[in-house]
Amino acid sequence: MHVDVMTTPQPLQAIGDLARQTHDAGFDGMLFTETGRTPYMNAALAAQAAPGLELSTGVAVAFPRSPFVTAATAWELQEATGGNFRLGLGTQVRTHVVRRYGVEFERPGPRLRDYVLAVKACFTAFRTGKLDHRGDFYSLDFITPQWSAGPIDAPDPKVDVAAVNPWMLRMAGEVADGVHVHPLGEPGYIARHVMPNLAEGAAKSGRTADDIAVIVPVMTIVGDTDEERHHEREMVRASMSFYGSTPNYAFIWDEAGFEGTTARIREKQKAGDYKGMAAQITDEHIATFATESTWDGLADALVDKYGDTATRLVLYNALADMERFERYGEVAQRIRAR
Template sequence: MPWMSRMAGAVCDGVHIHPMHSPGWLSDVQVPLIAEGAASEGRTLDDVTLVCPVIIAVGDDDEEIEAMRERNRATIAFYGSTPNYAPVLEHHGFDGLQGELNSLQRSGDMASMVALVTDDVLDHYTVSATWGNLGGVLADRYRGMAPNLRVMTYTALDHWRRDPDMLGRWSDVVGNLRDAT
C-alpha cells in the first residue's frame, strides 16, 4: 500500500480511500504517503482529491444504530481478514487480529469472526450517529484531514434501494455536513 499511495499522490487527480480505514490511519499513514508522492512531482495535497467512503451505523435511536453496528461488524471482520489490512488494524494495537480473522474465514466460521470485532475495533473503523447528528459527527471526524477530502457513505445506496424515501434523509445529512464544515 505505501508504494501505491505514493504513486497515486504523484500522478493521480484523486484517490479512492478504502472503507476499511480510521482517521488515525489516514492522518498518520495514508495522507502523508499521498503527500510524499505529490511532492515528488512538485505537487501538493491540494492537487489530489481524496474520496473517502465511510462505514456508517445510523438510525433514529440507539436500537436502530446498534442493529447497523452489528451488520458493520461483519463488514469489518471480512475486510480485516484480508492480509493487506493487517497494518490498518495493527496501527491501533489490534496486532494479530487479521491472522485470527483470516483463519476463521478459511474455516468458514463467520460467527466467530464477527465476535472478534469488539466495540473498540468497530469504533475505530465506523461512524455511529443518529440521523440528526451524522453530518456533524462526520465533519468532526474528518475535519482538517486533507484539503480536498470528500466523504461519502458506504451504505446510502442500499438504504435508498430498500426505501426511496431515504434519499431525503441522506440529503439532510449532506446539508448538515456542509453546514458543519
C-alpha cells in the same frame, strides 16, 4: 467536502431510478465499485437519467482492460456527464486477477503506475492525434483518426487510484489526481500514512497534497435509539470482517491497537465460519473504524472526523436501507453546507 453514495453496479433497468433518487435526495454523486457487474454501463445510464450528478468508478479493476479501452470509456463518460466523471482504478488482489480475469499480476504497484500514465497519454492522443507512451508494462504509439474518440468539450477525466500501503500512496500522489482510501481508513491511519505519503509523492511531480483528492468511504451507524442503530451496527461488523481478512490490511488494525485481528478473522474464514469472522470485530473496533451517531449529530460527527483531510466522503451503507436513504441525503446536504 462532497458527499457521494457508494453502490455496487445494479441491473441496467434499475439504475436510472436509483440515480434520480440519489440526485433528488441531495447527494453530490454516485460511486460505482466493481464486483460481479461492471461499473461503466451503470455510470452511462446514470448520466442520462440524472444530469448533473457526479459519477465515478470506485474502483474499476484496471488490469483486465487495456489502458486504451479504459481511457476511451472514461472519455465517453466524461463527455456524457459534461465533465462530471472520475475514473477510479484499482489492482484488485492476485487471486481475482489471475484466476478470475486470467491476466498477469506481477508487480501490481508499478504496473498500476504505468497504467495510469498510459491512460493519461491516451487522453492527450484523443485531443492531439499523437499517442506516445513507453512504459515498463505498456507501450502505446499508434492511433489513427477513425480509432480516436476525438476532442470533447470538457477537461480530461480525473484519474484516481485505490491505495493502502505507503508505496501506493506515494505513487498516487505522484501520478494520479486522487486516492481512494480503504474503507478501514480511520482518521489515525489517514494522518499517519495517507496525508504524508501523498504529499511526498505529489512533491515528485511539482504538486502538493492539496492537489490530490482524498476520497474516503465511511461506514455509519445512525439512529436515535440503540434499537434503531443495532441493524446497521451488525452490517458494519460483517463488512469490517470481510475487509479485515486481507493480509495486506493487517497493519491498519495493528497500528490502531487491535493486534492480530486479521489472523483471527482468517482462522474463522478458513473454517467457513462467517458468523465467527464477524464476531472478531468487537464494539471497540467499531467505535474506532465507524461513525455512530444520532441523525441530528451525524453531519457534525463526520465533519469533525474527516473535515481536515477528506475531499469527498462516500457513504458506504446509505443504500442498505432505502427507507432511511432520504435522511442520509439530508445529512449530505448539511455536510456540503458546512
